[in-house]
Amino acid sequence: MCEPAMRTAAPDGYVYDPTWLSLAQCMGDACVVCHAKWPRPRRELGELPDGARVFGCDECAGIIGHQPVPEPLFVAR
Numbered sequence: 001m002c003e004p005a006m007r008t009a010a011p012d013g014y015v016y017d018p019t020w021l022s023l024a025q026c027m028g029d030a031c032v033v034c035h036a037k038w039p040r041p042r043r044e045l046g047e048l049p050d051g052a053r054v055f056g057c058d059e060c061a062g063i064i065g066h067q068p069v070p071e072p073l074f075v076a077r
Helices: 023-027 058-063
Strands: 043-047 053-056
Touching: 043 058, 053 058
Parallel strands: none
Antiparallel strands: 043 053
16 A cells, blocks of 8 residues: 655744634735735745645744845746
């Protein structure tokens, strides 16, 4: 019998409990630490138990130990 597909925890090991987060934080529309919605958080800070990613602003990422993204950050489509 095959083993069930199991998703590993976030690379840094942060798994957030969604019962303590707002809907905007769970959807990635607000920082998981400070609730800031603008500018929209871009830094992946961890995940929820179901595998959904949660994001944070650069300032909060620095507080919890993530390295800041070097400026400027440009996105091309």
